[in-house]
Amino acid sequence: MNAPAVPPDRLSKPLWRQVLALALPALAQQYLHLVVQLSDQYLAGRFELPDPQQRTGYLSALNTAGYLYWFVSSYTVLVSVGSTALVARFVGAGNWPLAKHATGQAVVLAAVFGVLGAAAALVGLPDLIDALQLHGAAARVCVEFLTPLAALLVFQITESACAACLAGAGDTRTGLKVLGLVAVLNVPLAWGLCFGIGPWAGLGFVGIALGTGLSHVIGCVTLLVILARGRSGLKLHLANLVPDFPLIRRLLWVSVPAAVDSLSAAFCQLWFLSIVNRLGDTAAAAHGIALRWEALGFLSGAAFGTAAMTLVGQNLGAREPARAARCGWAAFAIGGAVMSGMGLLFLLFARPMFRVFCPDPHLSGIVETGAPALRLIACAMPALASQIVFTAALRGAGDARVPVLFSWCGFLGVRIPLAYLLTAPRVDLGALGVVPGADMGLFGAWIAMCTDLWVRGAFFAVRFASGKWKTVEV
Structure with a gap:
């Protein structure tokens, strides 16, 4: 089952149509993934407890679990980025x-x-979890929630790798369909396993995570079957599953620096989370809900990043570096516009968006704490678009080493130090003494985050504009 290198009709289409043809299915795929996360958050917010105040602790636990689950996405980069980049290069070269x-x-x-x-x-x-400053019942719940997801991790990573290979071949629709299946199955599975069915009482809070994990098992098996039968010019054969160490080295040559970037960013995000968790359960819960909604913008950028990565890789494989550059800029322009539109939603509807997950009057403190932070992130959407789309475009070209330095500068030089200074009344610098802080709580943490995004967004835009990525070999 073969196909032409880069389909001629694709080369003849305007760049914006090429970008949208890849990005829109990926965008729907990303939003379906968000539906899975939001449904878990929704169930957690309605989990009945004897003391309604305990629900804040559960939401705080789910926030920390969400960060660690997001860490899994960074871990999958060890496979997915190299897969997309190499498959795209090979497809572009025919x-x-x-x-x-x-x-x-x-x-x-x-x-x-x-x-x-x-x-x-x-x-x-x-x-x-103890190192992340989560203690007591919230820490116990967080461990219980993450255990089934950890046990089933191999299925989620394999699912991601299969979808990444198809994206490299220019097929983002199959991933959309499979993740649609995952999302459709997740809601009834999570609900049934959490609250029970008929006389069965269910597993409680941990059932939400088990339902999510099992839905990814089904998604993984479905993608493996699809590739075994052949799709979009790709087909799994047993002979191709025998380890080929030179080719594995080529995959890792791109993926490892990208994974170092993503995992170091994830570690810094966890460091940042530990600063937020010190502010108490209300701030931690508000932070988690704000991030869930902020994902409407972030995931939009990820979809256009997928398009940029595929088109840059395919055009470099076809020896069309100038066209590859134009594809990257087109993906940023359209993705940035979409993300800015999401930012407008945050500005206008922050409070109603929070009340979706905090319907109980006892949770009003979460709304008051989190809504200003959600409005603030709207101002950073263009910078976030630059950081996400150009990171993906550079990875598609195999240029994954220099961007690591940008991430370190943003997190270690801007976000983390500012977060300490802006959230606490005072900051202990050890031998250097104690300096006064702004004591702005969660809002201060999000100011630090937005500042970091603008710094990194500028770095990535300058790197892509330099064109040095056009000569990288993979």
Whole structure:
């Protein structure tokens, strides 16, 4: 089952149509993933407890769990970025046998990293959550929630790798359909396992996570079956699952720097979360809900980043670097416009958006704390678009090393220091003494986050504009 290198009709289409053809299915896919997260948040907000105030602790636990679950997405970069970049290069060059072989090697890597990640998570979860300043009942609930997700991690990583290979071949529709299945299954599975069915009382809070994990198992198996039968020029053969270490090295040559970038960002995000958690359960819960809604913008950028990564990789494979650059700028322009529109929604409807997850009057403090932060992030949407889309475009070109430095500068030089200074009444610098802080609570933390986004957004735009990525070999 072969297909032309880069379909001629695609080359003849205007760039904006090429971008939208890839980005819109990916956008719908990202939003379906968000539906899974929001449905989990919705169930948590309505989880009945003897003391309504305990629900704040549950929401705080779900926020921390959400951060750690997001860490999984960063971990999958160890496989997904190299898969998309290499498959796109091979497809652009018309080398379909190598594209199929790279797909098989991506599945092998996903299985290996999935097993290793699951083992590490199951052993280290309690200590990690304690380090994130979550204690007591909230910490216990968080560990219980994440345990089934950790146990089933290999399926989610393999699902991501399969979708990444298809995206490299220019097929984002199949991933959309499969994740649609995952989202449709997640709601009844999570609800039934949480609250029970008929005389069965259910598993409680942990049932939400188990339902999510099982829906990803089904998504993974579905994608493997699809690739085994052949789709979009890619087909899994048993021969392609035999480890090919030179090709695996090529995959990792792109993926490892990208994963270092994503994982170091994830670690810094967890550091940032520990600062927020010190502000108490109300601030932590408000932070988590604000991030859920902010994902409307973030995931839009990720979809256009997928388009940029695929088009840049395919055009470089076809030896069209100038066209690759135009594709990257087109993806940023359209993605930035969409994300700015999302920012307008945050400005206008922050309070109603919070009340969706905080209908109980006892949770009004979460609304009052979180709504200003959600409005603030609207101002950073253009910068966030630059950071996300150009990061993906550079990864599609195989330029994944220099961007790591940008992430470190943004987090370690801007976000973390500012977060300490703006959230606390005073900051202990050890031998340097104590300096006064702004004591702005959660709002101060989000000021630090927005400042970081503008710094990194500028760095990535300048790097892409330099054109140095056009000569990177993968």
